[in-house]
Amino acid sequence: MNCRACGGTTCKAFDLHNSRHGIDVPVYRCRTCRAYWSDGGPVDYDAVDLTGYYMAHAAPIRARYARLFEHLASLREPGRFIDIGAGIGFSVELAAAHGWQARGLEPNRYLAEHARQRGLDVATGYLDEQTNGQYDLVLVDNVLEHILHPLPFLRLAAGLLSDDGLMVVAVPPLDWLRDALGRSSWVRARVSRPQLNVFTEADEHVNMLSRAAMLRLARAAGLRPLPVRFHPSRVYDNPVFRALRLDDGYYHFTRL
Numbered sequence: 001m002n003c004r005a006c007g008g009t010t011c012k013a014f015d016l017h018n019s020r021h022g023i024d025v026p027v028y029r030c031r032t033c034r035a036y037w038s039d040g041g042p043v044d045y046d047a048v049d050l051t052g053y054y055m056a057h058a059a060p061i062r063a064r065y066a067r068l069f070e071h072l073a074s075l076r077e078p079g080r081f082i083d084i085g086a087g088i089g090f091s092v093e094l095a096a097a098h099g100w101q102a103r104g105l106e107p108n109r110y111l112a113e114h115a116r117q118r119g120l121d122v123a124t125g126y127l128d129e130q131t132n133g134q135y136d137l138v139l140v141d142n143v144l145e146h147i148l149h150p151l152p153f154l155r156l157a158a159g160l161l162s163d164d165g166l167m168v169v170a171v172p173p174l175d176w177l178r179d180a181l182g183r184s185s186w187v188r189a190r191v192s193r194p195q196l197n198v199f200t201e202a203d204e205h206v207n208m209l210s211r212a213a214m215l216r217l218a219r220a221a222g223l224r225p226l227p228v229r230f231h232p233s234r235v236y237d238n239p240v241f242r243a244l245r246l247d248d249g250y251y252h253f254t255r256l
């Protein structure tokens with residue numbers, strides 16, 4: 001497998017066992033980008049009704065988006081907003097509450113339907129060449145780690161940005177500490193907290209993106225990183241965290 005960020009050769013790092021499908025997923029690492037890649041398992045994002053999961057976690061998810069939109073208010077005037085992979089539409093709800101003209105795109109029809117029933121503008125579907133519009137804010141929130149071809153996906157997302165548009169991308173962070181922990185087979189087998197073990201969803205998470213890999217992908221997709229640091233939780237954004245160069249997995253981009 002070649003690295004999905006730099007195109008260079010990778011080395012097999014280990015197999016991840018996925019108990020849901022009873023398969024071993026080979027995981028490859030790029031020495032240049034220090035990112036991990038796999039082909040994952042057989043996943044159909046439309047097959048399962050995930051509304052129960054989202055409703056059970058509604059309060060913390062809404063709180064996270066509330067903090068995100070408070071933060072974004074310091075960067076941009078409200079305008080047109082799209083969330084790619086909008087889930088049940090909580091981001092769309094919070095964006096609208098902060099004055100954005102908000103819509104979402106969500107491949108899981110149960111989630112999209114639930115959002116529409118709540119009066120939100122969430123279309124069922126994947127991001128593709130048919131997706132059009134110009135947006136002042138594009139959110140790609142914990143989506144990129146699921147995408148087998150992240151570069152064409154990011155290019156399509158970048159194509160939705162208005163001239164001064166802002167893209168916010170969040171992925172599970174992979175820094176030196178998470179890398180070291182993830183290399184330990186003991187951690188991989190026994191630690192289920194995704195903050196400490198980035199290899200928790202072997203079938204779904206096909207890209208484990210280091211900051212180097214994320215920035216390479218973004219540049220190749222025509223995006224320029226902004227020097228903005230944000231995380232909704234103080235646990236992940238504090239002086240100790242910064243001094244140790246731990247990553248928070250949040251990125252802000254504009255067009256190149």
Ligand SMILES: [Zn+2]
Pocket residue numbers: 003004005006007008030031032033034
């Ligand atoms: Zn690479």
